[in-house]
Amino acid sequence: MQGRLGRTSIVATLLCTLLIPAAGSLADSESRLDKIKADLGRVRGNIDATEDRAAPLQEQVDQLNASMIALRNQLTRLDARLATVEASVRSAQAQIDETQRQIDEIKDRAVEQAVSLYKAGSTETLDALLNAESLSELDARVEMLGVAAEKSTGALIKYGRLRVTIEEQNRELFDRKAELEAVQDAKNESLAELRKMHDRLAPKLEKLEQRLGHLHAEEGDLEAAALRLTQDLEANQAAAAARARGESITGFIWPLNGAITSYYGSRWGRMHTGIDIDGTTGQPIVASKDGTVSMSSSYSGYGNTVIIDHGGGVQTLYAHLSSFAVSAGQTVSQGQVVGNVGCTGSCTGDHLHFEVRV
Secondary structure, three states, X not given: OHHHHHHHHXXXXXXXXXXXXXXXXXXXXXXXXXXXXXXXXXXXXXXHHHHHHHHHHHHHHHHHHHHHHHHHHHHHHHHHXXXXXXXXXXXXXXXXXXXXXXXXHHHHHHHHHHHHHHHOOOHHHHHHHHOOOOHHHHHHHHHHHOOOOOOOOHHHHHHHHHHHHHHHHHHHHHHXXXXXXXXXXXXXXXXXXXXXXXXXXXXXXHHHHHHHHHHHHHHHHHHXXXXXXXXXXXXHHHHHHHHHOOEOOOOOEOOOOOOEEEOOEEEOOEEEOOEEEEOOOOOEEEOOOOEEEEEEEEOHHHOEEEEEEEEOOEEEEEEEEOEEOOOOOOEEOOOOEEEEOEOOOOOOOOEEEEEEEO
């Protein structure tokens, strides 16, 4: 039954009155589209100009950031050196503590020897052993005085050695810490200056970036508006072109203004259950009549397919679509875009496979 009714379902008889949208409406839409495109060109020009102004500032900021990173790395190395020095200080302090312990052990004996030398009138020897400023000086004095092997001065000599050693270690550590602190202070000053320069540039760069953000947002809005208007124009033009071919005696219009490349009937040993209308991928396809979408999905060899129920047991099918413009359950009106030409499913080229089903 479907085959018999299908053979008579598409009637290409033109009626006297063609339903074509008003030319003024299309002209107005085209005028609006031209204005949007002009505004888009202006905004993109402003974006390019703003990016050109931002580039030198960004380069300066990048250079400053590189310098700051280098300084931070140097400060990190200094911190590591400071940590090493602090570890040396702790080690030296431990040695000092140990030396102090040894001094405490011999202090009484050293005092006794110092008192003995003082009573004996050997103040020169006592001064030589207690006031040397280095180990080499102490050794030279001991050798000169000939007291190195004397038991009466052994504790005093040991005390003098320990005292000189501790003083030298403290002086060395103090100098190293002072040097590192000075270098760190200098680097911190440089870093502070770089930060000041960065702070002077950053607001300018931020202002330009904000402007770019606004311009890009405006660009996006204009692109979206242009796309919507273009789609509307294409839909109106598609509907107008379809209506221009006339309406069948049962109230159907052509879904696509194109040549028929394959008719209904036997083809290649099989039944071709519809007609193929030539088109290009993306070209809008319109509903042949008012109805409700009963399918909008992939459908076996038909590929992406839309089926519209027109009531009274009559449906239209639109196959091989590249994309959908409607969904199942949606009510559509005659001339409304339902999808776009494509070549999904079993097909050999871009076209619309169209069926009227009873």
